[in-house]
Amino acid sequence: SRSYRIAVVPGDGIGKETVPEGLRVLDAAARRFGFDLKLDHYDWSCETYKNTGRMMPEDGLERLGESDSIFLGAVGWPGVPDHVSLWGLLIPIRRGFDQYISLRPCKLMPGTKTPLANRGPADIDFYVVRENTEGEYSSSGGRMFEGTPREFVSQESVFTRHGVDRVLKYAFELAQTRPRKKLTSATKSNGITFTMPYWDERFAEMAKSYPGITTDQFHIDILCAHFVQHPDWFDVVVGSNLFGDILSDLGPAVAGSIGIAPSANINPEKAHPSMFEPVHGSAPDIAGKFICNPIGQIWSGAMMLEHLGEKEAADAILRCIEKLLAEGGPRTRDLGGQAGTEDVGRALAQAV
Amino acid sequence: SRSYRIAVVPGDGIGKETVPEGLRVLDAAARRFGFDLKLDHYDWSCETYKNTGRMMPEDGLERLGESDSIFLGAVGWPGVPDHVSLWGLLIPIRRGFDQYISLRPCKLMPGTKTPLANRGPADIDFYVVRENTEGEYSSSGGRMFEGTPREFVSQESVFTRHGVDRVLKYAFELAQTRPRKKLTSATKSNGITFTMPYWDERFAEMAKSYPGITTDQFHIDILCAHFVQHPDWFDVVVGSNLFGDILSDLGPAVAGSIGIAPSANINPEKAHPSMFEPVHGSAPDIAGKFICNPIGQIWSGAMMLEHLGEKEAADAILRCIEKLLAEGGPRTRDLGGQAGTEDVGRALAQAV
Numbered sequence A, B: 001s002r003s004y005r006i007a008v009v010p011g012d013g014i015g016k017e018t019v020p021e022g023l024r025v026l027d028a029a030a031r032r033f034g035f036d037l038k039l040d041h042y043d044w045s046c047e048t049y050k051n052t053g054r055m056m057p058e059d060g061l062e063r064l065g066e067s068d069s070i071f072l073g074a075v076g077w078p079g080v081p082d083h084v085s086l087w088g089l090l091i092p093i094r095r096g097f098d099q100y101i102s103l104r105p106c107k108l109m110p111g112t113k114t115p116l117a118n119r120g121p122a123d124i125d126f127y128v129v130r131e132n133t134e135g136e137y138s139s140s141g142g143r144m145f146e147g148t149p150r151e152f153v154s155q156e157s158v159f160t161r162h163g164v165d166r167v168l169k170y171a172f173e174l175a176q177t178r179p180r181k182k183l184t185s186a187t188k189s190n191g192i193t194f195t196m197p198y199w200d201e202r203f204a205e206m207a208k209s210y211p212g213i214t215t216d217q218f219h220i221d222i223l224c225a226h227f228v229q230h231p232d233w234f235d236v237v238v239g240s241n242l243f244g245d246i247l248s249d250l251g252p253a254v255a256g257s258i259g260i261a262p263s264a265n266i267n268p269e270k271a272h273p274s275m276f277e278p279v280h281g282s283a284p285d286i287a288g289k290f291i292c293n294p295i296g297q298i299w300s301g302a303m304m305l306e307h308l309g310e311k312e313a314a315d316a317i318l319r320c321i322e323k324l325l326a327e328g329g330p331r332t333r334d335l336g337g338q339a340g341t342e343d344v345g346r347a348l349a350q351a352v
C-alpha cells in the first residue's frame, strides 16, 4: 500500500498541543483511504536550544531530508530571540529544502466570522502564493560608521530570473486549476524602481504563456486596501517574499481565519520534502492549557496529504472541518465555544 | 496681517476638479480667521510632459521653493509611465524639499461607512507617520547577466541614523500630543535581518527619551492583520518608507476614508515648503465629470493650515467636514449621494 514518511516537529508552545490532533486526524484519514504514514518525531524547539545551544542538531536537515514531508507546529518562545529560533529551525528548513513556494488559502469558512461587514463565504476564497527563498529576505547587507552620527545600515533585495520565474509559473498553474482562472500580481514598481519593475517584466512575459488566465496587478499599498474593500476581486494573488508575507497574514485576517488557517512551504518538484504548518504561532499566553484551536494544524495536514498525492483524503478532511464549523460541532474559545483542543481533534478524526 | 504664499499644483485628472474646491474653502477660512493666502498657480502635469517632455520646468523646484507650502491635486495619467510622472514631479518635490515625514490621519468620520463590522468613530482614530526619503525607496541597485537565465536584479534599502532618528522623534512628539500617548512601530526584524533590527534598535533608544509614551511594535505582516482585527489598538503608528506607505493606504481603507483622506509631506523644520495632497489619485475613470469628492483635498488644506500655524482655522474646517458628513450635507456618489464636486466645496466654504 501507499506509504509516506513524515517528520513531525511540534516545536514550541501550542505546537505541542495542536500537532497530536493533526496526527490524530491524519491517522484516521490514512485508515479510511488506505495509505500508511510512518512518523519520525523530533522534539526540536526553543527548549532544545536552552539545553544544547542549538535549535536542531547539526545533522538536523539531513535527518528531515529522509522524509516525504515535514509536519510542523510552531517555532518561537519568549526569551529566545527570533534570529536564534526562526533562523535556527524554520528558515533553514525553507531554504535548505528549496521550499520556494509558500501557499496559503484565504477562505471565509461557513459558521465563522469575518471582521468585514456584509461578507459571506462566497466573497472570500482565494490563495496567496509567496516567493519563499529570496527577494527582500536576503543575507546581503551590513552596517557602516557604527556608533557615529553617520551610521547607516543597508540590505539588498535580490530578485533572480530563476527565483521569480518559478514562483510566477507556479501561480499561473494554480490559477489554471481554479474556476475563475484569475491571477493578481503584487508590485510596487512606482516606488521600488529596480527590483519591482523586473518582477512586473517577468510577470508580463510569463502571462504570454497562459493566454487563458486573466491577470491584473496592483501596488502593494492599494492592494492591501483592496483586500479589505473588495476581497471578492481575488482568486490567486502572487507576491515576493515580503509582499507575500504581508498578504498571507492580511488575507486570513480579512477572512477571519487567522486562528485556523494553514500554510504550506512547498518544493513543487519534490526534490526535497515540503513543510506544512499552521499560520498561527506558539501562543505563549494560552500554551499548556489545551484550549487552543487545532484546526489550523489539521487543515495543514490536509494540505500535506494533497501535496503527497492523496487528494481525496485531503478533500475529506477539509469537508469535515467545514461541516464541523457550519453545523455547530465542538468549538474552542477563540470561536466562542467551550471545547478543548482534544475535543475538536477527536470530533474531526471521528468524522473523517 | 499674516500672509502665506502657496504654490498650487492641480496636476492630473480629478486634481483639476478638487483643487479649486480646496482653494474655495481655504479662501473662506482666510477671510474668517484673518490671514492672507497668496497663490502661485502651476499647471504642471502629464499634459505638460506630453507638450514639453518634462513634468515640470527645469527650475520647477526653485520656483516652488519660494512658497510656504505646496497644495497638490493628483499626479499620474494613463499612457505616461510612473517613472516619468511620479519621478518627474511628486518624488523630486518630496526629496528636494526634504519632506521626510508623510503624515496621514486614519479616522472613521461620523456619517460614513467602514468596511469593518461593528466599528464606530471611537474605534478608528489614529495617525500613520511614514519615513518619506530613504529606506526601501532607494536609488541604489542594478541588473546583472541581463537577458540570460542567470539574470538578477538587486536593490539596496538604506537606513541612516539621521533618517531613522528624525522620523522616530517626530512620531514620539506627535504621540505626546495625543490623549492616549501611544506609539506603535512597524518592523520585520524576524525576516529582514539587517535594516529592521537597526530600526528596532533606534526605536528602543529613542523611547528612553520619552518615558511618558507607551510603546509597542509588531511585524508588518501581523500589524496589517491587526489593523483589520483591532483598529482600536492604535494611536500613532510609525513605519519605514515602504511599511508606512502600506499602512497609510490600509489605515484609510479600514476607516472607510480612502476617498476622502488627506496626506501631508512635511519638512518639520520648515527649512523648505511642505506639500499637502489627498490620498486618492487622479481617477481617470471619473475625471472631467465634476462628480468626484473634494473632501480629501479640502481636508489636506486643513492640514496645510495647521502646519502654517493656523490651527484654529484648520480645526474649523475639520469640524465643518465632520458636520457635513454627519448631518447629511451634500454628498458625492462615492458616499451614496447625488451632489457634484462643486456643491460639496460650496457647502463647506459656506459653513466655514
Ligand SMILES: CC(C)[C@H](C(=O)O)[C@@H](O)C(=O)O
Pocket: A190, A191, A221, B086, B245
Ligand atoms: C505614487 C507612489 C510612488 C507613492 C508612494 O509609494 O510613495 C504613493 O503610493 C503614496 O503613498 O504617496
Ligand SMILES: CC(C)[C@H](C(=O)O)[C@@H](O)C(=O)O
Pocket: A086, A245, B190, B191, B221
Ligand atoms: C517568522 C517569520 C520569519 C515568518 C516570515 O516572515 O516568513 C512568518 O511571518 C511567516 O510568514 O511564516
